[in-house]
Amino acid sequence: xxxxxxxxxxxxxxxxxxxxxxxxxxxxxxxxxxxxxxxxxxxxxxxxxxxxxxxxxxxxxxxxxxxxxxxxxxxxxxxxxxxxxxxxxxxxxxxxxxxxxxxxxxxxxxxxxxxxxxxxxxxxxxxxxxxxxxxxxxxxxxxxxxxxxxxxxxxxxxxxxxxxxxxxxxxxxxxxxxxxxxxxxxxxxxxxxxxxxxxxxxxxxxxxxxxxxxxxxxxxxxxxxxxxxxxxxxxxxxxxxxxxxxxxxxxxxxxxxxxxxxxxxxxxxxxxxxxxxxxxxxxxxxxxxxxxxxxxxxxxxxxxxxxxxxxxxxx
Ligand code: MN
Numbered sequence: 001x002x003x004x005x006x007x008x009x010x011x012x013x014x015x016x017x018x019x020x021x022x023x024x025x026x027x028x029x030x031x032x033x034x035x036x037x038x039x040x041x042x043x044x045x046x047x048x049x050x051x052x053x054x055x056x057x058x059x060x061x062x063x064x065x066x067x068x069x070x071x072x073x074x075x076x077x078x079x080x081x082x083x084x085x086x087x088x089x090x091x092x093x094x095x096x097x098x099x100x101x102x103x104x105x106x107x108x109x110x111x112x113x114x115x116x117x118x119x120x121x122x123x124x125x126x127x128x129x130x131x132x133x134x135x136x137x138x139x140x141x142x143x144x145x146x147x148x149x150x151x152x153x154x155x156x157x158x159x160x161x162x163x164x165x166x167x168x169x170x171x172x173x174x175x176x177x178x179x180x181x182x183x184x185x186x187x188x189x190x191x192x193x194x195x196x197x198x199x200x201x202x203x204x205x206x207x208x209x210x211x212x213x214x215x216x217x218x219x220x221x222x223x224x225x226x227x228x229x230x231x232x233x234x235x236x237x238x239x240x241x242x243x244x245x246x247x248x249x250x251x252x253x254x255x256x257x258x259x260x261x262x263x264x265x266x267x268x269x270x271x272x273x274x275x276x277x278x279x280x281x282x283x284x285x286x287x288x289x290x291x292x293x294x295x296x297x298x299x300x301x302x303x304x305x306x307x308x309x310x311x312x313x314x315x
Contacts, residue, residue: 001050002278003168004198005071005126011042011049012068013057014198019068020060025052040076040250043149043167050201069128070280073170073199074149078248080119080193081241082145082174084183086111086231086256093259099139100261102179111231111256116241119174119254120188127196127280131175132287133266134189139178142264143257144215144223144272146208147172147195148234154247162238165247168199169208171274172254173282175264190287195252197280205276208234212275213258218268225258 002014011026012019028048029041042049085091085107094100094107101107125131133140151167173194177186187193205211214224227233232240237253247253264270268284 001053001201001204002198003073003201004068004196005073005075006068006128007071009071009075012063012198013053013060014065017065019063019065020057021063022053022057022060024056024060025049028052038078039153039248040074040078042250043074043151044249046151046167046201046249069126070197071126071128072124072195073126074124074195074250074252077121077124077250077252079245080121080124080252080254081116081237081247082119082183082187082254083111083116083232083237083256084114085109086237087225087229087258088231089225089229089259090257090261093261100141100178104180115244116237117183117187119184119193122190123188123193124252125191125194127194127282129191129194130283130285131173131194131264131270132191132285133264134287134289135177136266136286139263140265141176141178141261142215142217142222142270143174143176143261144213144274145172145174145254145257146211146213146227146234146274148208148238148253148255149199150238150247150249150251150253151202152249154238154242157238157242157247159235159239162235162242163202163208165238165242166202166208166234167249168201169205169274169277170195170199171197171213171272171277171280172252173270173272174254174257176261193252193254194280194282197278200277211277212273214273215260216271217262217264222262223258223260225260227255229258230255
């Protein structure tokens with residue numbers, strides 16, 4: 001089953017190029033009061049929602065997919081976990097490219113050494129919202145990644161049991177400003193995590209370790225690999241993450257990007273594709289706020305240094 005969020009947070013059942021508006025199925029969700037739960041209510045109640053979709057879908061309005069503005073299929077994750085350097089060929093390209101590593105020593109370390117990192121929840125958007133770039137004086141890159149959506153509370157889960165905790169899969173984009181700061185800082189501006197185009201429930205993808213994934217930039221293929229080349233597979237990543245913190249329904253694990261990352265600038269169009277999930281087009285623009293704040297931000301020593309380094313190619 002493929003479930004999307006669209007428009008003003010409506011729920012859609014995707015059937016080919018048509019979407020059934022099954023928002024009515026959300027009436028099975030509990031009414032929450034303060035303090036709100038620390039997990040995503042839709043994903044936490046996914047079984048109930050899917051059962052209700054079965055009851056309401058025959059009366060649902062049919063909408064053409066291309067007419068919809070797609071949002072992130074998960075609205076309220078408690079956290080976005082991301083895997084750094086989880087493809088050996090990407091680790092090699094970072095280590096050998098001074099613009100990518102930016103003199104950051106941690107960029108030549110393996111995922112076993114650096115562990116995982118977190119991205120700000122406020123960075124999350126859907127493909128229809130697009131990417132708004134900050135700090136245009138610095139290099140911003142695309143990274144296509146298989147994204148895992150956790151379906152139930154997971155604490156200290158073994159890799160043997162890990163896939164039972166998966167609600168489904170989506171395409172993730174881990175947009176990244178290159179530089180020396182911590183990954184969580186450089187990869188967390190608003191819109192730097194794109195999730196979409198929909199959630200494919202886990203039953204449709206029994207083996208997430210055999211999926212082609214690719215990205216084109218303005219029609220040109222940049223990344224083209226397969227999840228079988230991941231250093232740590234989905235089950236191992238869930239084991240690793242849940243050994244340090246509890247994963248909650250709706251938590252997202254972005255599983256790392258293969259080689260072929262490249263810079264993006266306003267006006268670019270990205271198409272990201274993962275086998276058994278689908279494709280999503282994402283447009284790149286400049287953040288409106290950048291014009292107002294750019295001069296101030298540029299005056300900080302760190303950014304001046306980074307911009308100078310990029311021009312001179314010294315790190
Ligand atoms: Mn990444």
